[in-house]
Amino acid sequence: MDKRSLISITDLSKEELLRLLELAAWFENNPGQRLLEGRVVATLFFEPSTRTRLSFESAINRLGARVIGFSDAANTSVSKGETLHDTISVITNYCDLIVMRHSLEGAARYASEVARVPVVNAGDGANQHPSQTLLDLYSIQKTQGRLDGLRIMMVGDLKYGRTVHSLLEALSHFDTEFVFVSPPELRMPDEHKRRLDEKGLKYTELAELEGNMDEMDVVYMTRIQKERFNDPMEYERVKNAYVLRREMLRGTRDTMKILHPLPRVGEIATDVDTDPHAYYFQQTRNGVWARMAIICYLLGVKK
Amino acid sequence: MEVRLIENGTVIDHIPPAALFKIITIMGLDRDTEHRMTIGTNLESGRMGSKAIIKITDRYCAAHEIDRIALFAPEARVNTIRDFAVVEKRRVEVPARIEGFVKCANPMCVTNHQPVQTAFEVVAEDGGPAGKVALRCRYCEKITRDFGAKPDTY
Numbered sequence: 001m002d003k004r005s006l007i008s009i010t011d012l013s014k015e016e017l018l019r020l021l022e023l024a025a026w027f028e029n030n031p032g033q034r035l036l037e038g039r040v041v042a043t044l045f046f047e048p049s050t051r052t053r054l055s056f057e058s059a060i061n062r063l064g065a066r067v068i069g070f071s072d073a074a075n076t077s078v079s080k081g082e083t084l085h086d087t088i089s090v091i092t093n094y095c096d097l098i099v100m101r102h103s104l105e106g107a108a109r110y111a112s113e114v115a116r117v118p119v120v121n122a123g124d125g126a127n128q129h130p131s132q133t134l135l136d137l138y139s140i141q142k143t144q145g146r147l148d149g150l151r152i153m154m155v156g157d158l159k160y161g162r163t164v165h166s167l168l169e170a171l172s173h174f175d176t177e178f179v180f181v182s183p184p185e186l187r188m189p190d191e192h193k194r195r196l197d198e199k200g201l202k203y204t205e206l207a208e209l210e211g212n213m214d215e216m217d218v219v220y221m222t223r224i225q226k227e228r229f230n231d232p233m234e235y236e237r238v239k240n241a242y243v244l245r246r247e248m249l250r251g252t253r254d255t256m257k258i259l260h261p262l263p264r265v266g267e268i269a270t271d272v273d274t275d276p277h278a279y280y281f282q283q284t285r286n287g288v289w290a291r292m293a294i295i296c297y298l299l300g301v302k303k
Numbered sequence: 304m305e306v307r308l309i310e311n312g313t314v315i316d317h318i319p320p321a322a323l324f325k326i327i328t329i330m331g332l333d334r335d336t337e338h339r340m341t342i343g344t345n346l347e348s349g350r351m352g353s354k355a356i357i358k359i360t361d362r363y364c365a366a367h368e369i370d371r372i373a374l375f376a377p378e379a380r381v382n383t384i385r386d387f388a389v390v391e392k393r394r395v396e397v398p399a400r401i402e403g404f405v406k407c408a409n410p411m412c413v414t415n416h417q418p419v420q421t422a423f424e425v426v427a428e429d430g431g432p433a434g435k436v437a438l439r440c441r442y443c444e445k446i447t448r449d450f451g452a453k454p455d456t457y
């Protein structure tokens with residue numbers, strides 16, 4: 001069997017995306033499937049990310065496989081200066097699949113060229129994090145019952161936010177209408193808008209969140225990071241302009257859901273948490289099903 | 304400027320003057336103390352306005368050198384001369400992929416921190432001058448523009 005890795009969401013065709021969503025739904029309805037009994041999966045977190053690692057390890061454990069790996073490169077041969085090439089060349093012999101996170105962009109693609117076993121990218125710096133995209137897509141499909149004909153609002157840092165770029169890429173396979181809400185300095189980059197133009201998908205750019213959510217099916221919130229601003233005053237001003245509060249949800253559709261890749265740093269007020277539109281905590285649960293689907297698909301256990 | 308014919312070697316013609324020194328670097332001509340060469344620049348050219356030309360005796364271009372020349376001078380012609388006659392007149396072609404030689408512009412790219420040879424897909428540059436290309440890194444997926452030529456290190 002040809003080895004297959006998942007490094008970037010663009011590695012997947014529309015058919016494959018749909019198949020993975022189907023598998024994720026199947027795992028949600030049949031969670032106790034020990035399909036990987038006797039297998040070993042390595043989780044290599046060269047850069048720590050507890051949330052992502054635990055989600056993957058939960059998926060691996062539910063599938064009955066054993067986990068080896070590290071949650072931080074500090075106490076490994078990597079800290080002694082071993083190259084990524086050598087680390088991967090060794091660990092590939094110990095496992096059936098590698099899940100890795102690294103702070104350098106392109107590290108996962110490179111590792112997939114070195115490894116004998118499939119590699120799943122669990123984040124390579126600001127570049128890609130395809131399992132996040134799949135769980136976002138699954139959350140949208142699950143809450144809306146479809147992927148075509150939806151109005152999706154993306155809010156916050158649309159310039160640097162990798163999650164929104166990958167989600168946009170995935171959603172552009174479907175008949176989606178986008179609304180981008182961001183401060184002018186953090187607008188969606190032209191290259192992404194050009195791709196929507198090529199596909200004939202509609203989008204609108206707005207500077208205000210309040211009062212613009214009434215027609216939306218999904219509001220996808222993101223963090224605005226302080227590092228993006230030269231002027232700390234400007235950051236304070238911008239940050240407060242994109243905070244979602246409960247009273248702003250009046251008049252929105254009953255079926256509208258609020259998503260967020262988490263962690264949040266105040267862009268969703270805590271009074272929204274108990275509102276029926278809030279979906280960001282349930283969204284994390286979908287990550288387990290999406291990751292079970294990815295791992296089984298790459299190992300050829302589920303086709 | 305009158306440039307004398309050469310008996311055996313290479314004539315690279317139709318080089319935009321701005322790309323001349325990049326091509327000199329690509330070919331390592333700045334360090335070449337062996338081959339006789341004539342380099343002319345800001346010469347009149349009907350088609351291009353002005354152009355540069357390189358004539359080198361007893362030196363021929365390898366395929367990878369032609370690929371690299373194409374990145375900076377997509378209109379250049381590489382003519383191979385034997386016994387004073389042009390035996391091959393070749394338009395350079397912008398390659399679909401380029402490996403090594405160009406550095407990724409993204410400081411966070413794995414190729415700038417680990418011993419990994421760079422690899423790029425050549426993509427058309429939107430809104431840029433005609434013929435100008437940009438490179439998409441196979442690893443970090445970012446676009447590198449305005450790349451310089453660096454001597455081969457791989």
Ligand SMILES: [Zn+2]
Pocket residue numbers: 106407408409412413414440441442443444445
């Ligand atoms: Zn790169």
